[in-house]
Every structure is written in structure tokens, then in C-alpha cells.
Amino acid sequence: MVSDKGRGRIVMHVDLDYFYAQCEELRRNDLKDKPVVVCVYSARGGDSGAVSTCNYKARAYGVKAGMPIVQAKRLLKDAQDAVFLPVDEQYYTSVSDTVMAILRANSDAFEQVSIDEAYMDVSIRCKDFDGAVELASRLKDEIKATVGLTCSIGIGMNKLIAKMASDYRKPDGLTVVRPEDTQEFINPMSVGKLLWVGKKTEATLNSMGIYTVGDLAKVSIDRLIREFGRKMGVYLYNASRGIDEEPVKESAVKQISRMTTLKSNTSVIEDMLDDLNTLSMEVHKSLVEQRLLFRSVGVMLVYEDLSMRSRVRVLKHYTDRVDDIMRYARVLLEEMLEESNKAVRRLGVKVSDLASVEGQETLQRFM
Numbered sequence: 001m002v003s004d005k006g007r008g009r010i011v012m013h014v015d016l017d018y019f020y021a022q023c024e025e026l027r028r029n030d031l032k033d034k035p036v037v038v039c040v041y042s043a044r045g046g047d048s049g050a051v052s053t054c055n056y057k058a059r060a061y062g063v064k065a066g067m068p069i070v071q072a073k074r075l076l077k078d079a080q081d082a083v084f085l086p087v088d089e090q091y092y093t094s095v096s097d098t099v100m101a102i103l104r105a106n107s108d109a110f111e112q113v114s115i116d117e118a119y120m121d122v123s124i125r126c127k128d129f130d131g132a133v134e135l136a137s138r139l140k141d142e143i144k145a146t147v148g149l150t151c152s153i154g155i156g157m158n159k160l161i162a163k164m165a166s167d168y169r170k171p172d173g174l175t176v177v178r179p180e181d182t183q184e185f186i187n188p189m190s191v192g193k194l195l196w197v198g199k200k201t202e203a204t205l206n207s208m209g210i211y212t213v214g215d216l217a218k219v220s221i222d223r224l225i226r227e228f229g230r231k232m233g234v235y236l237y238n239a240s241r242g243i244d245e246e247p248v249k250e251s252a253v254k255q256i257s258r259m260t261t262l263k264s265n266t267s268v269i270e271d272m273l274d275d276l277n278t279l280s281m282e283v284h285k286s287l288v289e290q291r292l293l294f295r296s297v298g299v300m301l302v303y304e305d306l307s308m309r310s311r312v313r314v315l316k317h318y319t320d321r322v323d324d325i326m327r328y329a330r331v332l333l334e335e336m337l338e339e340s341n342k343a344v345r346r347l348g349v350k351v352s353d354l355a356s357v358e359g360q361e362t363l364q365r366f367m
């Protein structure tokens, strides 16, 4: 936990915009101006299943996450160019990994909450909120330049406010809520915008005549505890005042991966070696930046028919040598090419089984 007694904290919440659908736009340029709906198809086949994410073009037709695919198709029946795609978790993860590594490298404490959301404590590296705004806009540029994605960032004095700030202006937003403006910022919001206030709590609050956070801030703590129990009552009392002591909890990196689309589909290893080495070096760069060691190397292939395979080799020792990544990635690629003669469309390299350099130094001292 990063703390600063004199000044309080500066926390950012980063939310990648309409993430799965934006990833699909990233690899298919022709999707940009069309309604794109990424779906989780159920095992029953056909159009059974639900919408996972959709872009803003699709949202204009009323399509929403969680909606049955059939309903989304009905809403989009007049949009000739609507595109429905299945979720490609592995691809989104590799895109997310790249973004998260950039964010982590710019945080004092970093907590990834999901594939497309993270909190950053920047209290030490940023002198003040102006410094944090500068950092946030630099991060937005860097993510746009290196990955091609837009995100929305909120800055506040804690996680609660940072999250509400990132939600305030989307997509491609940057919202800063300074400590002195916090109450004014949250007062007009509906109580449902508070973290942990779900539909049920919101309905109960509404039935008590409490609609906005400002309404909530006028209610006594005793009444809130009577109505919601101690834990939730105290939480609501504090949240309505913008108070949130939750630290940004450092989360461990599980793997680092990079993927690329080959210039042309091929099953010849010589055509892939340049890309394989470049990917290995990029993975290595991120590894070193985060002061990590690895013990497993993996290669991922997406074939021309879009089927996917991956293979991992576990090494005897932890290492951070780029030569090890290149060498084992090549061995794995050779093995995989021998087993299938389908042409490869996308190639990826990853390292996993990660440990921090510091942890290993401590370990070795005791061995």
C-alpha cells in the first residue's frame, strides 16, 4: 500500500473502451464503421447465447452487453453491415497483457481487476493532480501508439472516485476529480453509480426517497446501519462522502505475451524467424522492465482457418535471458510445424511461471 500522510493519495482507474469489440476492430480495419457485436455462443448452437461486448455503432441501435444474441440481431436487422463475432479470449488476453505492462511500469502500486480494467496508485511518482493528468494523457497516447486502443481514465483521491471518474466520460475520456471537487462531483450522481450498490440496494434506497449520492449524504449513519446492516451501512455513509480507504492491491503478473500477424500465411519456419525473434525481444523487454524472471516459454499459432494451438516448455531454472526465449520458442515452433502443415496466419510468444527478481535473490541467499 502506498500512503502519504501529508497529502493523501492519487489513484487512477483505467478502463479500455468496449474492449472485445475494439480488439476486433484492431485486427480488421473494415470493421471500424460497422456495428460490431462480440458474442458468447452457447453450446446449443445457432444464435443461442448472449452479447459480450459491442462497439458504439451497435450501441446506437440499442444493443447492450448481456442481451440475447437473437434480440441483438432483431435490433440490427436494418443494419446491413452489422458483424457478429465469437469471443476470442486468447487474442484479447495478449492485447490486454501489452496494455497492462505499460500501466504497471508507470505505477507505484498496480492492481488489475479484469481483462480491461486496472487501478494505479501514482501518489509517489506524481507531485500533484496536475502531474497525474499529464501522466494519464501520456499513457493514453502510448497505448494508442503501441497497441492502437483507446481507453478512459479517471483520476481521484481513492479507488471509488477514480472508478466513477473513468465512467464519467467514455469512450476516450480523461476525467480528473480533485479532492476539493469530490463532493460536488458525486452529489448529482444516482446512488446506483456507487461501487457495490446493485439493483436491490438501489431499489431500497429509492423507496426511502434517496435517489442521488447527495440525498444519501444527508442520511444519518444510524439509519443506514438499521436499514442495511453495519458493513453496508458504514460503506454507504462513507461512499456518499467520497471516502474510500481501500488500497490499490499489487496483483501478480501471470504471463507476458506478444502476438503478430505474419505478412503472408506460411508454414515455412524461415519465413517466421524474424517475427519470432522480434516477439521474443518484446516479451523480454517487458519482463526486464517489470524485474521478472520466467521458467516457461510458450508459442501460440493461429492457422489460416483461424484454429489455434499453443505449446509450452517448462525449463529447469528461472531465467531472464532473451537467448532462452528465442531458443525455446524456435524449438517449439519447429515441433508445431512438423505436426501440422496448415499455413500459419498469426504467431505469438509468451513466458509464464514468473517470479520477481527480488524474490529470487532472497531465495538464493537461503539456498
Ligand SMILES: [Mg+2]
Pocket: 015, 016, 017, 018, 019, 116, 117
Ligand atoms: Mg471496459
